[in-house]
Amino acid sequence: MARPPSRRPGHNRKAQYGLFASYVVAVTGAVVGLLLVVVAIFDPAGFAAIRTGTAELTRPLSTGLRHMVSGAASIDEVLAAYWRAGTQNVALRRQVEADRNQIIEAKAVARENARLKKLLKLVDEDGSEVLAARLISSSSSSARRFARLNAGSWQGVRAGMPVRAPEGLIGRVHTTTPNTAEVLLLTDSSNIVPVRRANDDIPAISTGLGDGTLEIRALSAGRNPFKPGDLLVTSGIGGIYQPNVPVAVVVRVQGEIAYGVPLANPSRVDAVVVERAFEQVVTRSDANTPMEQETSAAENAAAP
């Protein structure tokens, strides 16, 4: 095939000017786009308001599709459950027997715990939970890792709030629109979470790698204390995340860096919970008695 016909309009002045003008518009626009990116360097959430329209418009679509997908995704689980029904039934019954004793023990421990806390005048039920919602879509073609939440500022979601699932931490709210919110996932390369090892409180910093894994660096000097299988939970430092939320499990150690996999997979979790930022929870002053404030300040100081 020969090359396509020239776009040069020949001697027609009007067409020449039209073509020239189109290039002027294009180059100017490209420069404007570059400037917008430069603005975003200093204020990453600045033009997020532009997204409001598209986010609100695609929300019903994504939500509807999400319902269908979660229905279809569980079909294989149902079939597999039928396949193993007999052996599973026996195993589950044994499990229930074993669990029953532990539940009784746990209840006793919880009661004792409540009694001790009452003695210490600590308030455990802090009402940090804002709401539960679903993740409906994500920035699947971008190098950033955002997920869209099916609830926004009208439902009380604010930027900076931590988002978690029953299995573990999901991330935190980045920007909000009236009915949706963008969640910065744990695996985004700009999401830094202070963590500690669950069994011996060794502090570390978890950073996303963008490919579904996390990079974990110990804060202590010396050789890397982590080994595969270590469980990491949030430490509560920094005031965003509640302490003791499960974060990740270490899968590989290489030199000073440990690599971990998040415990909560955002594509598998059914619903996520938006919580208040940890600092707001411990310093909230809706109970206006000075006594309460004093205890909450004490709790804040005692938090690891």
Added chain:
Amino acid sequence: MIDRHLHHATRLGRHPSRFRLGGTPVVTVLLGSMVTALPVIAQSPSMPPFGLLILLAWRLLRPELLRAWIGLPLGLFDDMMSGQPIGSAMCLWTLTLIGIDAVEHRMVWRGYRQDWLIASVAIIFCLAGGAFFARITGGGEIKLILVAPQMLWTILLFPFIVRQCARIDRWRVMA
């Protein structure tokens, strides 16, 4: 129309509407950008940028349809749908279209493989540029290797997208 009964008899002499002629490419690119509304919670940049692919396919299939400035509105819409900083695709897509305009006249011979080559360079440029923009706007340490798999299968997907655009093009020009 002289005889109403002839309305369904033949397609000869009828013309598709102006909107269908001019708007079809734009609408397909917008739909391609909207693929991110699918309920997929990706753990890595895995989804090919369908908006960019369809735009390149139309540009290389029908050079006279889209001017270079069309990259601005389409890129803005893509930025709103994807998680990229606003302005990223606006800038990259327009530069790509200007670049294709500039390169096109220097190539002596054009064919399927040359089109694929142009598209591959454009895809690598746009994805690498997108990763760079995401990195400088607070994305942390985003390495180029992170988007390499996405580049690979976006390039491999291009011939398929061109075929589909050609199919839509046939529908577009036929009344």
